[in-house]
Amino acid sequence: MSPISSQTHALSINPTTGEQIGHYAYESAEALDAALTRAASGFSRWKRTPLQARSAAMVALAQALRDNADAMATMITEEMGKPITQARGEIEKCAKLCEWYAEHGPAMLAAEPTQVEGGKARIEYRPLGPILAVMPWNFPVWQVLRGAVPALLAGNTYVLKHAPNVMGSAYLIRDAFVRAGFAEGVFEVVNVTPDGVSRAIADPRISAVTLTGSVRAGTAIGAQAGAALKKCVLELGGSDPFIVLNDADLDAAVQAAVVGRYQNSGQVCAAAKRLIIEKGVVEAFTEKFVEATRKLVVGNPLSSDTYIGPMARYDLRDELDQQVRNTLEEGATLLLGGGKAEGAGNFYEPTILANVTDQMTSFKQELFGPVASIITAQDCAHAVALANDSDFGLTATIYTANVELAQQLTGELETGGVFINGYSASDPRVAFGGVKKSGFGRELSHFGVREFCNVQTVWLDRN
Structure with missing residues (x-):
């Protein structure tokens, strides 16, 4: 049997033993297209789901994470070597993130009325659409959910492209969303090459892009998002x-x-x-x-x-x-x-x-x-x-x-x-992000909720 190639598969190598513990074939252009179709269709339904119901879904997600915490933590440890105690802490931190946003997020999305000369106005926070998230391996669950949870609460849908060496973790995250009762298309996982990422960014069904990774990756993703006139958030390196x-x-x-x-x-x-x-x-x-x-x-x-x-x-x-x-x-x-x-x-x-x-x-x-x-x-x-x-x-x-x-x-x-x-x-409770080559945009707090929102001004009775 010929060895499985990293050109055709995402390979999971246990860094403790050097053994290959998983391989996941990169998806075709047709499979990516189907995932984007599901995300777009899911958005049309999810954005109309009452905010109270979206909040309740985050509580269910927290429980799903805790129910499968041991398996998820073990997968993290086996795929990228994080000590098991820290891996368990990562899952619990994600569960608390879900609960915190379920409790406090709705207030961050509430309309903001104000008086203006000659009438009234209000600011509304509307979701943008499907968000493409290109995520790293070092916090395989936390990095994903700290961006996904506030974006989903705001009414967006999420398309995750995870790092090739932690695809096992990516599919366990997807399983948690399924167990929590999220409908098809709200949270999708795609296993694609960089060419697939480029196709997704250019696709009109993707409304915005977020990446956590290297400066090199951020430069490439940011340029492609800019060429497509799409909002992006970049959380890059640090010294x-x-x-x-x-x-x-x-x-x-x-x-x-x-x-x-x-x-x-x-x-x-x-x-x-x-x-x-x-x-x-x-x-x-x-x-x-x-x-x-x-x-x-x-x-x-x-x-x-x-x-x-x-x-x-x-x-x-x-x-x-x-x-x-x-x-x-x-x-x-x-x-x-x-x-x-x-x-x-x-x-x-x-x-x-x-x-x-x-x-x-x-x-x-x-x-x-x-x-x-x-x-x-x-x-x-x-x-x-x-x-x-x-x-x-x-x-x-x-x-x-x-x-x-x-x-x-x-x-x-x-x-x-x-x-x-x-x-x-x-x-x-507080914003996270950097300046200079550490990137731009913010995650967490109310900034993370509103980062992928259309901040819409509504005027009433303006004379």
Whole structure:
């Protein structure tokens, strides 16, 4: 039997063992056309479904996720290596997202009446239509639902094109929608090549596009959406700064930096990748950070004791390893790790690079894996300048006892989010997104609900 080709199938490779655990044939142009037809037909019905009923459907979806949480979490772990405890947490977070929007979303979509000269007016939030979502592998369920739930609540339908290595997770998400009672066409999954994505973007049945992924992918998708005159939201990479000032609580800062850098094996867009430490505490911080990182358990992600599992793809581990090597050749100091782990599996050692400067690879590029870079700042102003010296602008963190100062610094940081004395996170109650090459548009909060709405002005009795 000839081996299954990645040219014809989406392949799921278990990064812990290197074994192929799934293969899914790419769909034909006819199959894609049928899915778009279902999404368009589903939209004509779903947008007329009362908002109260759409909210109730989100509650049912939350229950469907919880009912199948073990299977979904295991699929995540086997497909991309996320430690099982974190995978279970991802499913529960998605269930809570559904419930939160079911409770608070309708108010965000309510008409907004106002008085205008000579009459009355109101703002209405109308759905746009089927949304094409091109999603990544690092949070296989959360990344999908944090965009899908608010868009669906607003009355849109959703067409998911997931990353090839997590198609098993994609189909489990679809199954959850079915079990929750969603009608055909409301949530569709398509397994297509990049050519299929391009056809979908150009198709008049798709009303808008959202992508979470690399800058390269965002550039391509954004250009195609622009050519088709379609709204798009892009959540791209990040090289997020984690600033620690001299007066910070170092124990708290270290604990947050460890979680912020090494959660999900460091494969997080908004991870604390550049640790910018003021010179008065850089030595003490570094000592504590190395000690805490050294204690992290690396191993089988199906074990509840494991904190760092394998990286999701072998090509990405090779790329990360080369970035580390380049940074060391440029003069950085290796304090911990620094290479591929021996033995089976796609593991990379938890790594700490010190004496990193703004001219080195790990400062200038995004390192998507368990590698932290420590950069010394001469003072507070220098720390902010270093933080902003990046093509990216997703989130930033500031640790300091002077909260008033931190609040002043938020206005100087060129990022979509700033965390004071806490590491980066996403929550449905607040908006998430970036600036510069980290993308544009917002997910979550009322911004996520309205992002794919026609903001319609209705005038009454204008004389």
